[in-house]
Amino acid sequence: MEPSSKIYVAGHQGLVGGAIYRHLAAENYRNLIGRSRAELDLTDQSAVEAFFETERPDFVFLAAAKVGGIHANDRYPAEFLRDNLAIQTNVIHSAWRQRVKKLLFLGSSCIYPKFAPQPMREDSLLTGPLEPTNEWYAIAKIAGVKMCQAYRRQYGFNAISLMPTNLYGPGDNFNLQNSHVLPALIRKFHEAQSTRQSTVTVWGTGTPRREFLHVDDLADAALYLMRHYEGEEIVNVGVGEDVSIRELAELVREVVGYSGDLVFDASKPDGTPRKLMDVSRLHALGWRARIPLRQGIESTYRWFLENENSLRD
Numbered sequence: 001m002e003p004s005s006k007i008y009v010a011g012h013q014g015l016v017g018g019a020i021y022r023h024l025a026a027e028n029y030r031n032l033i034g035r036s037r038a039e040l041d042l043t044d045q046s047a048v049e050a051f052f053e054t055e056r057p058d059f060v061f062l063a064a065a066k067v068g069g070i071h072a073n074d075r076y077p078a079e080f081l082r083d084n085l086a087i088q089t090n091v092i093h094s095a096w097r098q099r100v101k102k103l104l105f106l107g108s109s110c111i112y113p114k115f116a117p118q119p120m121r122e123d124s125l126l127t128g129p130l131e132p133t134n135e136w137y138a139i140a141k142i143a144g145v146k147m148c149q150a151y152r153r154q155y156g157f158n159a160i161s162l163m164p165t166n167l168y169g170p171g172d173n174f175n176l177q178n179s180h181v182l183p184a185l186i187r188k189f190h191e192a193q194s195t196r197q198s199t200v201t202v203w204g205t206g207t208p209r210r211e212f213l214h215v216d217d218l219a220d221a222a223l224y225l226m227r228h229y230e231g232e233e234i235v236n237v238g239v240g241e242d243v244s245i246r247e248l249a250e251l252v253r254e255v256v257g258y259s260g261d262l263v264f265d266a267s268k269p270d271g272t273p274r275k276l277m278d279v280s281r282l283h284a285l286g287w288r289a290r291i292p293l294r295q296g297i298e299s300t301y302r303w304f305l306e307n308e309n310s311l312r313d
Contacts, residue, residue: 001029001059001227008033008057010042010091011064016106016164018171019219020061027223033057043083048090052098060095060103061222062088062144070133070203070271072178077136084140092147096157103159104226105148107141107234109211109275110134111163119278122163122234131272149232160229162222165238165277169215169296170303174311182212185249186301189256190308199261200253203268206246211238211276214296217289224287238277239289245270255297 001007007024011017012034024032033055040051042064066076066083073080088105095103112120113128125145130138148159172183179187185202192200221237229235243251249262282288304311 003028004031005029005058006031006033006056007059007061008055009061009063010035010087011062013037014063014065014067015167015169015171015173015215016218017061017063019169019215020063020222023216023219023223042090043086045086045090048094049097052094052100056098057095058101059226060091060100061226062091062103062105064091065106065141067137068173068178069180069184070269073134073137075178080136081140084137085143088140088144088147092144092151092159095159096151096155101158102226103148103157104222105144105159105161106222107145107161107163108137109163109165109236109238109277110138110272111142111145112275114272118274119240119276120236121278122236122281125234133269133271145234152232158230160225160231161234162225163234163236163277164218165211165213165236165275167213167215167218169300171215172300174304181210181245182248182252182297183300183304185252186256186297186304189253189258190301190304192260193256193258197260199263200249200258201263201265202245202249203265204245204270205266206249206262206264207244208270208272209242209244209274209276210248211240211242212248212293212296213238213289214291214299217291221282221287221289225285229285233281235281235285236277236279237282238279239293240277240279240283242274242276243293251294252297255294255301 012021114131116124151157168182173179174187
């Protein structure tokens, strides 16, 4: 990519797309394209085709998706499957038709089997059943990976796929009904601190282990791999270390400054027992994460405080 290259970031107002857009701007890429959901509905095939015919971007970062945690996946399975399949199909096909030089597709660690050997290697894909609490999203993302590979094999389209681990950071969704665990914990502890609640309830047993990558690290990895990686094989993007949900909750409690007690509600689902990425392929390509978890949570909490009044309920 050259500084003058025309670059489209699909989903530039979301957590991931926003971080990629900021990184591109900070590195002096000056011909960036972004469209809000109101300006361009990526589930509308004709609208996406018209956009690509008009704009003709050179490079595409496909970060747009319908996302959410366990509750949202369980409540909206049709939307998670339908909308993500439509977004991916429309953008990848139109990018190929308009001769985009390279497309980067962002998947998710949830594509791997529920009981995949830990840490999860890229070749564990499609070797076992998925975690039921997020299978709709996972199936859509697997289809996106396979579509990139199919278009590369049949048409020679230069599409690469990255599988990020659990992400967090500025611009995250802090809605308690459909957010992921880390932003949900930040908001829970903050509200408990503000209203002097004596306890905070956390879903599940606290024993599942999760890996967390700051979204600015992901954006840096995405730019690096867009420049330096040309392969068909998917690439895991993570830190290679994990913590239990209990350890995470205690860390967030410390950062927020909440002094009350933790209560774990074992009647709520835990999800996959462990999700740790094998990042040896990523390290071999020359990239490593740089933002420690505590530092990342602290910066995310500062962003939350600065934007609390404008966040979704």
